[in-house]
Amino acid sequence: MLTAVRSPRRTRDVQVAATRATILDTAERLFAEHGVATVSNRQISEAAGQGNNAAVGYHFGTRSELIRAIIRRHAAPMEEIRRGLFDRYRESAELRDVVTCVVCPYTQHLAALGAPSWYARFAAQVITEPGLRQLAGDVLRDAPVLFAVSEALHRLLPHLTPEVCREREDMAHTLIVHFCAQRERSAQPRWAATATSLLDAVEGLLRAPMNSR
C-alpha cells in the first residue's frame, strides 16, 4: 500500500525534526552549564555533532529564534499542566489552590523531564537577563492560562494594591525559578519536596500584609 511507504520528503522532515531537537537539547545543556552569553552558535553546532558549524543558523535563523524555540518547548507543556490544575481550582477561594497553579507547573514539568535536567538553570537566566526576559515575554503571550491564574491570584489578595500585588507575583516567580535552579544543580532535586517548600513560602510571601509596622 502506498501510504505505508514514507515519501522522501517525509523522511527528510523527520530527519530535520530530529536534528532540530538535538540542537535544542545541546543548546539548553550548554546554556545551563556555561551561561547563555558565553556559548557560541558554533560551539552548539559542534557539541550537537553537526558536521556543519553553521547548523544552528541553518535550522533556527537568528540566535533569538533559537532561544525562543527553547523557551517555547517548555512553555507549552507547562501551560498544559497549568490548565489541568486550573480546571480543578478555578472556582476555589483558597489561596493555596491558586498558588498550586503558580508553583506546580514548574516543579511537575521539571520532574517529568527526569534528572539531569537543564531547564531550570536556563529559565533562571531568562528571568534575570532583561534581553532574554523580553524574548520570553513574546512567547508567553500564547499562554492564556498563565494570565487567568494571575487574575485569580489578584482577586484573592484584596489586601494588596494592584501595584504591590504585581510586585509580589514577580517576587514569587523570581523565588520559584531561582530555587528550582539551585535544586536542579544538586544530584537529587526531589521535585515533590521542592514544591512543598515553595508552596509554603510563596503562600506566606503573598499573604504578608503591606508595610505591617
Next chain:
Amino acid sequence: MLTAVRSPRRTRDVQVAATRATILDTAERLFAEHGVATVSNRQISEAAGQGNNAAVGYHFGTRSELIRAIIRRHAAPMEEIRRGLFDRYRESAELRDVVTCVVCPYTQHLAALGAPSWYARFAAQVITEPGLRQLAGDVLRDAPVLFAVSEALHRLLPHLTPEVCREREDMAHTLIVHFCAQRERSAQPRWAATATSLLDAVEGLLRAPMNSR
C-alpha cells in the same frame, strides 16, 4: 618637617591603591553588565585604562582573588550596617526587627553607593553560580554579625524545623539579592521603597507555617 613630606615608597603605595580601586570599579561594572563568565582579565585591564594588559594579574594574582576582593569591599561596609542595626535589635522579640537586620544591610549599602551601582547585579551572579558562591563563603567567614543575625532569626522561628528554617533563610537571601539586582537595573532604584517591599515579603515568607494544608 620630615613627616609632612611623602616618602617615595608612600607615594607608590598610594598609586598602587588607586590603581587597584580603578581595577575593582571596572571589573565590578563589566561583571554586572556582561556577566562574570564572559569578561576576561585582559578586557578589565584595558577598560581600566591600564597600559599593561596583565594589570589584573599583577595587582590581584588569580581571578579568584580579584572576585574575592570585590566581594570583600562590599561585605565589610554591609557588616558595619548590620552591626549598627543588630546593636539596636539584638534583644527584640519582634521578627520584623531581625528581618530588618537581614534586608537593610543590602538596601542601605546600595543606597550609599549612589546610582548607578553595579554591586547588586554582581551579587546576584555570586549567589547563583556555585563556584562564585564558594568564594563568597570564604570571605563571609569574617562576618560574625551575619551569623549572629541568623541565630536570632532561628530563635524567633520555632514553628520551623532547623532544616526548613535554613531553607527559608536561603530563599530570603535569594529573593533579596535578585530583587535588588532587578531594581538596580532600573533608572530609579528607590532603595527605601525596595526595602519596605522586601521587609514585608521576607517577613511573610519566614512566618509561613510548614506544609500548611
